[in-house]
Amino acid sequence: MALIWLLVTLVVLVVPGQGEVFTAMTDMSRLLTTEGEMIRAVENFIIAQEEKLEKLKKDLYEMERVHDKASLSPEDFLANPINAYLLVKRLTVDWTDLQNFMTDNSMGQEMLTNLTSMAELLRWPDEEDLNGAAVALMRLQDTYKLDTAHLARGQINGNIHAYRELTASDCFELGRQSYNSGDHYHTTLWMNEALNRYEMETNKTVIYADILEYLAFSTYMQGNVRQALKLTDELLVERPDHQRALGNRAYYLEALNSQQAKKRGDDSDNIDVEAVEKGYTVTENVDVNDAWHRERRSYERLCRGEGKLLPQVAKKLNCYYQNGPTDFLRIGPVKTEVVHIHPNIYIYHDVLSDSEVATIKELATPSFKRATVQNYKTGELETASYRISKSSWLKAEDSETVTRVNNRIGSITGLNMDTAEELQVANYGLGGHYEPHYDYAQREEKDAFKILGTGNRIATFLFYMSDVEAGGATVFPHLNIALWPKKGAAAYWYNLYPNGEGDALTRHAACPVLVGTKWVSNKWIHERGQEFRRPCALNIDALE
Template identity: 75%
Template sequence: MWLFMCLCVGMLVLPNNGEVYTAMTDIGRLLTTEGEMIRAVENYIIAQESKLEKLRRDVYEMERVHDEAARSPEAFLGNPINTFLLVKRLTVDWTDLQNIMTDDSMGKAMLNNLTSMADFLHWPDEEDLNGVAVALMRLQDTYNLDTSQLARGHIYGKRQAYRELTAADCFELGRQSYNGGDHYHTMLWMNEALKRQEMESNKTVDHADILEYLAFSTYMQGNVRQALKLTNELLVERPNHQRAQGNKVYYEETLQAQLAKKRGEDGATMDEEAVEKGYTVTENAEVASDWQRERRAYERLCRGEGSVPNSISKKLDCFYKHGPSDFLRISPVKTEVVHIDPTVSIYYDILSDKEIAVIKELATPMFKRATVQNYKTGELETASYRISKSSWLKHGDHKVVAGVNHRIESITGLTMDTAEELQVANYGIGGHYEPHFDYARREEKDAFKSLGTGNRIATFLFYMSDVEAGGATVFPYINLSLWPKKGAAAFWYNLHPSGEGDTLTRHAACPVLVGTKWVSNKWIHERGQEFRRPCTLDYNTL
């Protein structure tokens, strides 16, 4: 099309000798000109029809998916694959559509109209696309999800995505991992993209583009020989690819150097075979760090693979909690002790659906990205290990909030006068909060200085939604998993009676795998509890 258009434009601007009408021989040549003009316009029409047909197919697919999502938005977006595809449609795919629509004035006018609606339309950006991609990697690692199963839309035997991922979708997940320096997941998703691209009749991504990312990430993972092989395949398709040409020379030199070094040290050995395959050889495996051990325990509990030992479980109990308060006299609370030392209790049916709805409605307009406290500066900041949005509700904001505070005081026997406001949180795709303490440790001297109410003596955590899969609250050092139950709440003391922090209360919020998770919590402080939970005389006594 562009060739004919250029020819046509060229004809229009070429020098004209004029006076064509003065001789029939010149007039006869106009038929040739007209023929080329007709062919140029016909090719332009074909190209425009092709673009319109693509737009028609894309919009039809979007409408179909949008209608399905509209029937149950929460259920639809509860599947992380669906969420990723939605964000990708509104970023990468939308950019492609805009490029098509900006070819004419009508398309530009429609795009300008969308831009003018920016005040109430929410457009995701590259950071959002990266965020959902990283969330999928987090879910993949935490729950041992197979890449091919994920690409087919299968989530842990739960709800299936509305469609499988294309090669282009897998490529985008790999590209986002690559941009974040995560070459392990880049390899997983680029290999999946490669398999799917080979099976596609209508290719959604270029084969050479996949090879380019895959080759370098393979090298970064230590497999130099495979990286060289992939680079050679890339150069067959794109012989003039300068980066690939340079990488090829470098990989060859690296392999030769590795092999020469190994032979110089001890001759040809079994390790030479590993070098021949392109892997970096390490002689001594490192001992797993405390962080790694904690991480393994955390992920195992998130998958529901832990259990409380029999020595503890036989001491556990369920009962109705009575008390002197009006609330407990009228409505004893169903209580389950799920762990002893530290004691962790679950209270059931203490929030009604109506109360939950009110709390959500109050909190949502004030949502901001959840923060953590920098233990050195005491400042609040966002962090990759806590992904959620939250807001705070004051006692006087609504009678429901006041009632919740009164209920916590009745159940725990602790005063709420020095407690923090009720924090409400909603977790996004793969939302989580990695292992942490609720209390401030000794080195965190300025943690709650501005409050003037001492340390966080206890935590009262409400579950305001059921979660279809994932989303547990886990305690890695006591092998305990708490699964969200709408209307229930968990309670534990963060401090020993001595005031010393209880390290066994270190806990985490597992990534939400399928569904959505709403919680609210009340952090109760030391001041005012002196006669409600007396401290020991010896600070060193637990």
């Protein structure tokens, strides 16, 4: 089609009035000149198409190489968050570019139509998935203090590498997604990295002016008006008629003059450094010392493995074999590790076999849905950005394995399982996490478990069903402890005091998975049925 239009255009330009060519030989000879121009036009068209096809071949070769490598061990390949992000980007941004190229001819359009007809068999990520993957990388970057340049080189913690480095386009897309999320802090980080990568690239993967536009505005939103003005001037050198840049420049000049008028001699670019490092703009007036931020710093520190118990606390901890009255504990005492006292938190080692793990995963996967949280005001379940995972619930009648596991929990804890919730199975994906929360319902959540009729969640029993290469710890910010996933182990603690009040020290979180995949299953045990197994305190103020 493109060739036909090229020839039509050429004929319109060179052909004189009808019947004026064949009547004289001098005019006929000029047709050779016309034919020569036509040949050169077609040659140029072929060269341009061959260059496009050559680029497409190279891109396809790279995709095949990566795909073959990933197919050898998909779980290991996608355990690296950079690899996972690049896969989502290939199937969204890069695929869109490829579609645009293929629609230039009818054969390509036909192939795309055939591919579309397979929509039910294939799974395509959308813009929300791309944004989620980018935000997950930002979360990992913040929590684990990952350097932007190192990430762009495909490095995580120095010794874990992605299959390739990020291009300027990859960095630009991370910045663009941060911008779309209103996160100007990470936008400036990744747009600056995109500039660095752009300068190093021989074959440019992104437009220089596009980087400057995003970077200038986010720099302004970070409070640095002078730098935003400088970047905008650079953009206008590239594109003098850029309307948004012209409007922004006038706005930045006005803002800068206003700042200078308010406080002569003051450096208006001074910013609350700690607030900026956490991604807040100066206009938010963030108090980085309030309770939420203190908890946040503790949470992130523990996720990085930087927490340490005081010696006088650590020396009271011990390990032992737990015996008991049940056949299960008589035949096989449980290896028990006390990791904290008051509240008591235990780790039980080797209480879930590999075959049981495999069965539970197989049963849970088909019914996986995005994990939800309960809105304490409405009581409704809803998705939330602070809990990123997928989960499903398994009933005892679903499998003998589930029944056996439920009975085992009862044997170890000595609590009644009849009023416990079903076994919840969860899988954390790219940057999957669950920020600090309580498992029990607080006083204002009066109707949280009303529909169950079994009272509050008295205890939590949490199985770890996978090892995690990096990250993914369960942390207790107010106790300064971190529990690291170990396949086959389980954590256990009481959420309530004997008087029924919630123990605020059990507030905990699931750290983002840095590298690997995290599988857990948990059993929330309720108050009803435990009256003679864990009696209520006679004194309402009693905490022990």
